[in-house]
Each structure stands twice: as C-alpha cells, then as structure tokens.
Amino acid sequence: KAGVTQTPRYLIKTRGQQVTLSCSPISGHRSVSWYQQTPGQGLQFLFEYFSETQRNKGNFPGRFSGRQFSNSRSEMNVSTLELGDSALYLCASSTQGISQETQYFGPGTRLLVL
Amino acid sequence: AQSVAQPEDQVNVAEGNPLTVKCTYSVSGNPYLFWYVQYPNRGLQFLLKYITGDNLVKGSYGFEAEFNKSQTSFHLKKPSALVSDSALYFCAVRDVSRTSGTYKYIFGTGTRLKVLA
Numbered sequence: 001k002a003g004v005t006q007t008p009r010y011l012i013k014t015r016g017q018q019v020t021l022s023c024s025p026i027s028g029h030r031s032v033s034w035y036q037q038t039p040g041q042g043l044q045f046l047f048e049y050f051s052e053t054q055r056n057k058g059n060f061p062g063r064f065s066g067r068q069f070s071n072s073r074s075e076m077n078v079s080t081l082e083l084g085d086s087a088l089y090l091c092a093s094s095t096q097g098i099s100q101e102t103q104y105f106g107p108g109t110r111l112l113v114l
Numbered sequence: 115a116q117s118v119a120q121p122e123d124q125v126n127v128a129e130g131n132p133l134t135v136k137c138t139y140s141v142s143g144n145p146y147l148f149w150y151v152q153y154p155n156r157g158l159q160f161l162l163k164y165i166t167g168d169n170l171v172k173g174s175y176g177f178e179a180e181f182n183k184s185q186t187s188f189h190l191k192k193p194s195a196l197v198s199d200s201a202l203y204f205c206a207v208r209d210v211s212r213t214s215g216t217y218k219y220i221f222g223t224g225t226r227l228k229v230l231a
Contacts, residue, residue, distance in 0.1 A: 004157070033219075043158075043204065043221035056216040090157050102148070103219070105157035 004106035012112045018079040021109045025072050025093030032074035037088040050097050086113045116141040116209040120222035127195045135190040135225045137205030146208035147188045151201045195229045
C-alpha cells in the first residue's frame with residue numbers, strides 16, 4: 001500500500017497570506033489528523049477528521065482550519081499567516097481514528113513564513 | 115492533564131552497545147503509550163505501542179519498550195545499537211478530555227539518539 005502523501009513538500013509564504021496544505025491518507029483509512037512541529041513547541045495536535053467531520057481539536061486559533069473530502073483526502077488551511085506559523089506540518093492517517101489505533105505519518109510539508 | 119516527559123535531549127551510545135531512551139508519563143486511568151522515530155526530512159514512523167497486556171512490548175527494527183506502572187515509565191530499549199538508529203525519538207500518550215470526550219495525542223519533546231561507530 002502507498003503511504004501517506006503530503007503536498008507540497010515545501011512552501012514559502014509571506015505574512016498575511018493564506019496557505020492550503022493537502023494530505024492523502026493510506027487507502028482505506030478514514031481518519032486524518034494534523035500536527036504542527038516546531039523546534040520550540042515540539043509536536044502539537046491540530047485536529048482530526050473522520051468521515052468528513054472534525055472529530056477532535058487541539059488548542060490552535062481559528063486561523064487554522066481543515067476539511068476532509070469524501071475520498072478521505074484532507075486539506076488544512078492557515079489564514080493570515082504569522083511568522084510563528086513557520087513549521088513542519090505533519091498529517092497522519094488511521095482506519096478508525098486516534099481514539100483507537102496507531103497513526104501513520106506522512107513526510108510533512110515544511111512551511112516558511114517570511 | 116496528561117503528559118509525557120523525555121528527560122534527555124540527546125543520548126549518545128557506541129555501536130553495538132545497548133541503548134535506552136527514557137520516557138515518563140502522567141495520566142489518569144490506563145495509559146495508551148507510543149514510540150515514534152523521525153529520520154531527517156521525514157515524517158514520524160511508528161515503532162511500538164502499549165495499550166494493555168505484557169509489560170514488555172516488542173516493536174519494529176529490534177526495539178522494545180518496558181511499561182512500568184509503579185515508576186510511570188515507558189523506556190525504549192534496544193540490545194545492540196546500530197549507526198542507522200541515529201534519529202529523533204518521540205514518546206507519546208493518548209489523551210482523553212474528561213469534559214468533551216475528545217481525543218488527541220500528546221508528544222514528548224523528543225530525544226536525539228546518536229550512535230557512534
């Protein structure tokens with residue numbers, strides 16, 4: 001099976017812009033979770049989508065949003081970018097979700113905000 | 115709130131020697147504990163998990179971890195380290211909110227393992 005894929009792998013934006021990141025889960029996986037990884041804060045959970053519904057949410061401002069499509073692919077959007085949003089954004093998938101199972105991670109999208 | 119701590123930022127070990135990467139946790143109820151590894155410019159790879167059962171959990175690439183309830187620890191171990199084991203290791207716990215019933219993973223800050231040839 002193909003693993004979790006994320007596009008793009010690298011992205012450079014300027015403050016105030018918005019960005020959309022994409023994640024394609026492993027075939028058959030219905031849960032997609034998003035994480036932000038920074039040197040200062042480590043790995044932090046953003047949210048989880050399952051069957052097109054947001055099921056779990058971390059402590060991030062409303063500028064961070066997401067959605068999931070009927071084919072389980074997920075997108076994450078960050079509006080009004082700030083310098084502190086520079087990070088590696090990881091998505092992870094599983095069949096039934098983070099309450100039940102191991103998650104499998106993609107390679108990440110590295111976002112640089114200038 | 116549930117949490118995990120990885121007290122060592124970096125661990126150095128000679129190739130062929132046993133390695134231990136430490137993790138302690140603070141949870142209410144039964145813990146779901148995980149270890150992940152991250153290689154440069156890569157996402158996290160699952161190594162092993164403890165949910166219930168035997169305290170010694172065996173995982174990928176020859177790694178194992180011992181769940182110790184009295185010491186609230188879940189240390190990662192390998193009998194003989196390889197240079198290729200050099201990477202960033204994360205311990206994680208599944209957290210459940212008592213108020214909302216929602217789930218999330220809480221990760222430790224990571225431990226960089228360096229295996230020296």
